[in-house]
Amino acid sequence: MVFFSTFVAVCGSFEFGSCVGYSSPAQFGIMADLKESYAEYSLFGSILTIGAIIGAITSGRIADWVARKGAMRIASVICIVGWLTISVSSAAPLLDFGRFLAGCGIGVMSYVVPVYIAEITPKNLRAALATVNQLFIVTGALFAYVIGALMSWRILALTGIVPCLVMLVGLFFIPESPRWLAKVGQMKEFEASLQSLRGLNVDISQEAAEIKDYTNFLQQISGDAIMNLFQRKYIHSLIVGVGLIVFQRFGGVYVFLFYAGTIFESAGFSSRIGSITAAIVQIITTTLGAVLVDVSGRRLMLLISTVGACLGCIITALAFVFEVHLRRFIEISGMLVLIGVVVYLGFLQLGVGGIPWIIMSEIFPINIKGSAGSLTILVSWIGSWIVSYTFNSLFDWSSIGTFFLYGAICGLGVLFIWKLVPETKGRTLEEIQASMMNGRRY
Template sequence: MDQEDYEPLLDPDRHTRESPQNIYLKKVQNKNLYLATFAAVLGPLSFGFVLGYSSPAIADLKNADDPRLVLDKNAASWFGSIVTIGAAVGGVFGGWIVDRIGRKLSLMLCAVPFVLGFTLIISAQNVWMLFGGRFLNGLASGVTSLVVPVYISETSHSGVRGTLGSCVQLMVVTGILGSYIAGMILEWRWLAVFCSVPPIFMLILMCFMPETPRYLINQDKFSEALSALRFLRGPEADHEWEYRQIESSGDDQESSLRIAELRNPSIYKPFLIGIFLMVFQQFTGINAIMFYADTIFEEANFKNSSLASVIVGVIQVVFTAVAALIMDKAGRKVLLIISGITMAISATLFGVYFKITEIPVNNASRLLLPPTDLPPSPVDHLAWLALASMCLFITGFALGWGPIPWLVMSEIFPLRARGIASGVCVVTNWGCAFLVTKEFHDLMDYLTSYGTYWLFAGFCVLNVLFTVFYVPETKGKTLEQIERYFQQSQVPGTVGSFPNSVQ
């Protein structure tokens, strides 16, 4: 089909003009795109297994037969948190390699530290080998959390990019749930064997998947880019038309980002939006809420903490799947706003619960006292409020602030800045995760338990305000249209919505 065939056509029944983009998308076949996405999201699935592994493994290792492998309270804390340090390092490393060796090879490379990390854990003879394995797992997770959203966004088209991008978070929480369930059956070494399977399959499948067309065009590999588009869009689509759209947006681009360009609004505006999305995601207090999930369930008469973790995982998976299904219909901003409001309400209710019950804090350990050490409370019947608040909070997070920051990060950066900017965002996210997790006990000490959760509620309100005023809606827009939006947003009167020229 020639270029002129893509001029907006007049539909006599609807008396509306159909855009060239919609005409093109009608002939696109998504079968191979879904296959490429499945191969890529085995990385986030592996990431989820890493995050979920610590909960059942720590329970086993606290009572390990080998005294060299026994985890005390401090070692258990590091066993869980060292993953965030490795992930931050992985964010830096991933931001460097993703623009040098490509999205596909970077993703395949992730499988190596995943498997090596679990192999080190399986063969561990002391605690330091366990820490080393977890660090390698974190390193792979950091690279994965950067590369997979970029790979999916650059291989997808605007009609399904939101749904497929949300599959990243869906697979993470699926991996967490899988670890919890498998941990109820398998001993920690066999659980590590089980967790090492997804990255092996990812490595095998990615061998048969294409590099992203945008990266290939940026590297002047034009025939390979057309071949990738044929694979991803099917034989009926006009691959040359999409090729020209991508190529035209990159005509004036350098192959790499220069420091001086950070003063350009088309660079620093999406860069700041991406950073603040990552900061606000972690300052919702999601890790703190999850940290005390078992205690809250026990207060609500759920005595089996493993079952409690599975219930939490099921809630995450179900509502993350709901978000993925409605992402390209409801839009990113609407879901972020609904998510932020929901979390603000639930965190406020958490604070109310802790204020009423006045759960004491052990100042020596800076931990909530376990339920068995608490004095009899006349308001035990309010345990349902804590349970409902936690479920509501997780639901809200899964609908918006869980998957969308990663999705938007992969959409808003121009091609030449995507690797570096995404790397900074990943480092910011994991750095904030480590900070919130480590400082949570101090906050509980200084602000009291209810004050801490009301602080999180305040951050959730800030999330909503930030979304309303600064986050653009990217639903239905190509990556090239999003890039032109930021280029034109420096012109007075165009901030806040996509200019008509890129609708």
């Protein structure tokens, strides 16, 4: 049941990847059919992040009010309406509105999916199954790249509905998060859900008692108001959760994902070959990360991944050194940019692409998880918008300097992880959260 429930949840992750990956293969078809300029299409591409910011602001509250399954249902319906709107659009305003709706849907998905997975899985499987979230995001993007090369942008939009339909059907057959049920006092349903997830013949008494005791403890000390996040006992969790997302976003992740084609073409390499190669490498390294994260631990994987992302930025910057200043070696530029982008995205998906979401779902106690999750996702999407919006200006200023800047931010991220991020491998959610509240025990 844990594996099946995870599969249903990560259909939302596949949807996320499809939305992010859609704009690249659909670009020239939409521009030709709707007579859009590059500026108009840039609005279409970027308005996804605006919708995701709106979804992020509401995601934690929605997941607390209507439960984790209810939030996934709402997000799926919003995405379906968005894709249908895109597929029938005959003008830019309707097209942009559909993209905005899809962004709202994935903004909610980006919070509720990793939280649901973390709350249903036993500690020995939690990281591996949570990493499947990132694997399905990458697979969804690759699906959009490949299918988009074979069919029109309208048909490609309709394919985005499929994972939402699978999720909507699957949600009828999986249990609600037992920790959410305990939080709202539905103890009979809580025990039934936990028993379903652990197996009918498994003794759940110890785990159930620990969850109940910790939930009662949290409800006594504070509620889920936004200002409660800034109490001293939660500051460490907040710094770690938000800080990891800040370094992930401003380290260039959405530059390499959104503008890979531009980066390849600018250095004289085929964007189609480069993008598909990078997507395949991401799937391989994400799968490898899922295998290793519960063996090596979150912290070590984050450090290795961030160091590798820094190296990828430096190699990409060196590619443009050859392209700008050493043009007699111009053929080296194309090969270096391929290596740089593949190294960056490969190491990114090994750890820092997905593990921050695992840690975010682990470190926030359930009494502040809604507000803390909303804040973290909001920072994530605002960062995505800032980085994607400023890239072209930075790239025009200095292609070399742009990637050295992202590399420097990744380097600072290594220091942040080394100093502040705890190891959460092999510990229950209750143990992790209690230890981060200034060492308090419940």
